[in-house]
Amino acid sequence: GENVEQHPSTLSVQEGDSAVIKCTYSDSASNYFPWYKQELGKRPQLIIDIRSNVGEKKDQRIAVTLNKTAKHFSLHITETQPEDSAVYFCAAPTLGNEKLTFGTGTRLTIIP
Amino acid sequence: DTGVSQDPRHKITKRGQNVTFRCDPISEHNRLYWYRQTLGQGPEFLTYFQNEAQLEKSRLLSDRFSAERPKGSFSTLEIQRTEQGDSAMYLCASSPNRGGGYTFGSGTRLTVV
Numbered sequence: 001g002e003n004v005e006q007h008p009s010t011l012s013v014q015e016g017d018s019a020v021i022k023c024t025y026s027d028s029a030s031n032y033f034p035w036y037k038q039e040l041g042k043r044p045q046l047i048i049d050i051r052s053n054v055g056e057k058k059d060q061r062i063a064v065t066l067n068k069t070a071k072h073f074s075l076h077i078t079e080t081q082p083e084d085s086a087v088y089f090c091a092a093p094t095l096g097n098e099k100l101t102f103g104t105g106t107r108l109t110i111i112p
Numbered sequence: 113d114t115g116v117s118q119d120p121r122h123k124i125t126k127r128g129q130n131v132t133f134r135c136d137p138i139s140e141h142n143r144l145y146w147y148r149q150t151l152g153q154g155p156e157f158l159t160y161f162q163n164e165a166q167l168e169k170s171r172l173l174s175d176r177f178s179a180e181r182p183k184g185s186f187s188t189l190e191i192q193r194t195e196q197g198d199s200a201m202y203l204c205a206s207s208p209n210r211g212g213g214y215t216f217g218s219g220t221r222l223t224v225v
Binding site (some may be wrong): 004031032034037041042044045046049089091093098099100101102103104105 | 131139145147152153154156159160167168174198211212213214215216217219
C-alpha cells in the first residue's frame with residue numbers, strides 16, 4: 001500500500017516568513033496530492049491540491065510543488081499570518097486512486 | 113447545510129457497550145469514507161463505500177466494527193463491545209468521484225471509560 005512520510009512534525013515560523021512542509025510517497029501510480037489544514041478541535045479542510053500533470057500550483061499565499069520522479073511534494077506558505085497556525089496533513093491516493101493515505105501531520109506555529 | 117454531517121459530536125461510553133455513529137454525506141457524492149484519528153496522528157483509513165457497496169475494509173477494522181450505507185446515502189459505523197483503545201475521533205468524508213479531494217465532517221469523538 002501507499003506509504004506517506006511527512007516532515008517536519010513541528011515547525012515554528014516568525015510571522016511574515018515562509019513555511020515549507022515536505023511529503024514523500026511510495027506508489028508511483030498516485031496522481032493526486034491534496035493538503036489539508038486542521039485547526040484545533042475542527043475538521044480537516046482541503047486547502048490546495050495538485051494533479052500529476054503539473055509541477056506547481058498556487059493559490060494566493062499557498063503553493064504546492066510536485067516532483068513525480070523523486071516522488072515528493074511540498075506545501076509552501078508565504079507571508080505567514082497567525083491564522084496559519086494549525087496542523088497540516090499531506091495525502092496521496094492508493095488502490096488505483098480509490099482512497100487517500102495521510103501523512104502524520106505538521107504542527108505549524110506562527111510566532112507574532 | 114450542504115456539508116458532511118456527523119452525529120453525535122461526542123460520545124462517552126463504558127467499556128463493553130455498543131455505539132453507533134451516523135454520517136450524512138454531501139448529497140451528490142457517491143463515495144463515502146470512514147477514518148479514525150488519534151491525538152497527534154493523521155487520519156487512518158477504516159473503510160469506504162461507493163454508493164451502497166462497501167469496497168474495502170482496513171485491517172484496523174476488527175470484527176467488532178461494522179459499517180453500512182444501505183441506500184447509498186447516509187452511513188452508520190457501529191462498534192460492538194467497545195474497548196479503551198477505541199477512543200478516538202471518527203471522521204467521515206465524502207467525495208464525488210475517484211481520485212478527488214474529500215470533504216470531511218466534524219467527526220464523532222468517542223471516549224471509552
